[in-house]
Amino acid sequence: MKTKNISDRAAFLIKQEEELKKLRKQSFLIFKNVSDGITVQNRKGIIFANQASLEFTKVSLNKSTKNFKYFNEKGISINWNNLPAGRVLNEKVEVQGLYKVVNKKTGEEFWLNIKSMPIFDQDKKLIEVITISRNITSHMLEDEMKNNFLRLIAHELRTPITSIKAFSQILERMNNSSKDKKTMKYFQKMDIQISKLSDLIDTLLNVTKLKQKIPFKDKWFSFDLFVKKDISEIQKGLNKHKLILIGKTSKKFFGDKEKISQILKNMINNAVKYSPRGKKVIITLSGENNSLKVAVRDFGIGISPRHHKKIFKQFYRIYGKKENLFPGVGIGLSVSKEIADRYGAKMWVKSREGKGSIFFLSLPVRKSKKL
Structure with a gap:
């Protein structure tokens, strides 16, 4: 009876191990084929990188971080220790941000939304960091084109609107002594609507300035x-x-x-x-x-x-x-x-x-x- 129990226990453990291997294989296939880049690393370096992350960098695993320059949203160059993965290793908290990456050899640029998370063992000791990177280059380019368009339209509209407002104010002053109250009312309404349009143009320009991260005058x-x-x-x-x-x-x-x-x-x-x-x-x-x-x-x-x-x-x-x-x-x-x-x-x-x-x-x- 005792031998049977040991045999059953062994069979159960073997089955569990097979299930675990199957689950690991499935997880590996998922990590390998997702469109987001996934890397796992410890303090010695990267120990796993899926196909998408290698396609972002277009280099081998060991050289993936050495051939690139990284910039934050404000265009300030940052070193690896200040990237999400480096910060997680030091601060042991989840970190996320947008970064422009430049290939030192080819000059190619791309944008990544990077999120790094700590992995702890049973003793709550940091053992690894998992990083998920999403290539958002096309989105950033579309956003840049939209902002350039808004800036162009706003600048092109500002000059004629300023002229129209000036002429309307001149006409209003010329007719200021007029007893035709109806005409004066029209001039006043026109001036109000021109001011609203001018405010809208200023708002459009402010949108583009904010996107350019122009420093504030604090x-x-x-x-x-x-x-x-x-x-x-x-x-x-x-x-x-x-x-x-x-x-x-x-x-x-x-x-x-x-x-x-x-x-x-x-x-x-x-x-x-x-x-x-x-x-x-x-x-x-x-x-x-x-x-x-x-x-x-x-x-x-x-x-x-x-x-x-x-x-x-x-x-x-x-x-x-x-x-x-x-x-x-x-x-x-x-x-x-x-x-x-x-x-x-x-x-x-x-x-x-x-x-x-x-x-x-x-x-x-x-x-x-x-x-």
């Missing part, structure tokens, strides 16, 4: 005074809505005034735009130890929860009976979000249809001298 400034000034400027152009400021941060912020103003104005202008029957927009400021928060509340048409994340994407528009009444191309919030991302800030919305919206901006702050 400096210290009083955040509360800055917000009050922006609100005052916006209020001058409003007829129906009253802008109400509540709270304060009592903090200085290190950033580009023009860019932060762009976010704030977009938040407030959207609040006014999408609450045509509303009479007020409430802007609330609050500050914590390491951050300051701006909340802009309107009492307008609101936004369905299913759109909350999507509205921050470029060119995203909500289509419906109510939304179609408001012109726009879906750029403002995406530009604001991209600026916020550059500062490590967060933007989000709380809203329900018919109940108005509250848009939030949370900015991390550096330590500075008290005001």
Whole structure:
């Protein structure tokens, strides 16, 4: 009986080993044939690379990291230790990023989205790093072409729009003494619409500048005074809505005034735009130890929860009976979000249809001298 139990146990272990070998073979075939590059490495070097990763580099396994230069999104050259795999070996945490890779010999360039993850043993000791690389070169080229097109269109439109605006203002001044109130009203409406078109062109140019990662002009400034000034400027152009400021941060912020103003104005202008029957927009400021928060509340048409994340994407528009009444191309919030991302800030919305919206901006702050 004892011999039979040992025999059964041995048969079970053999079967388990066969199943494990089969599973390893299947996993190997999957890793080998997926379109994403997959590598496994330890502190001595790469111990496994699938076909896709070798096709990215077009060199042998042992030379795959030596023949290339790596650059981050800002175009700054980085060494291997600062790539995701190198950082995981040192920091033992998951790391992901976009990188431009240049072949030193051929000059060929390609873009990779690289994600590296640590593998630990039973004692929680780091033994290996698995890296998944996705070739996004075609996507980056398409994005570059789109941005070049937007920049070209914006530049080509800016000159004639500036001329049209100047001529309309001259005509308005020439007819300023005219008793024909109807004509003057037309001139004023024309000037308003030209200004809107000019703002749209500026927004398109800002989109392309952000994509080019042009450095911001950061400096210290009083955040509360800055917000009050922006609100005052916006209020001058409003007829129906009253802008109400509540709270304060009592903090200085290190950033580009023009860019932060762009976010704030977009938040407030959207609040006014999408609450045509509303009479007020409430802007609330609050500050914590390491951050300051701006909340802009309107009492307008609101936004369905299913759109909350999507509205921050470029060119995203909500289509419906109510939304179609408001012109726009879906750029403002995406530009604001991209600026916020550059500062490590967060933007989000709380809203329900018919109940108005509250848009939030949370900015991390550096330590500075008290005001």
